[in-house]
Amino acid sequence: MAFTNGCFDLLHVGHITVLEQARHFGDRLIVAINSDASVSGLKGPGRPIVCERERARVLAALAAVDAVVVFGEPTPLELILATRPDVIVKGGDYGADTIVGATEVKSWGGQVKIVPLVAGFSTTRLIEKGAGK
Secondary structure, eight states: OEEEEEOOOSOOHHHHHHHHHHHTTSSSEEEEEEOHHHHHHHHOTTOOSSOHHHHHHHHHTSTTOSEEEEEOSSSSHHHHHHHOOSEEEEETTSOGGGOTTHHHHHHTTOEEEEEOOOTTOOHHHHHHHHTTO
């Protein structure tokens, strides 16, 4: 089973690509998303644009995604420990030493995979584009 996490606010082609690639690393893909309060704390006021319930619903509808879990803790470590994924997957903006749960997943024989980001796509960029920046 593969595991990834993020805010997934304003889903875009970069998100879809990472999720599709993550799914190839396991027979199932669990996606953990930050709660609304967590996104606001990470990204600042005015975020998220899309509430957690709607973000979870959209992600759950994707063929690559088998389950979506919302977490309100600062990191998804508790979920990683509870689900014990075989593979944890993050986008290329992370380094192996900055991925929460990497040490734990490796400790039970799992792997950490970093997949390349799709250049030019980010939620921040979409928001700026919508604001005419």
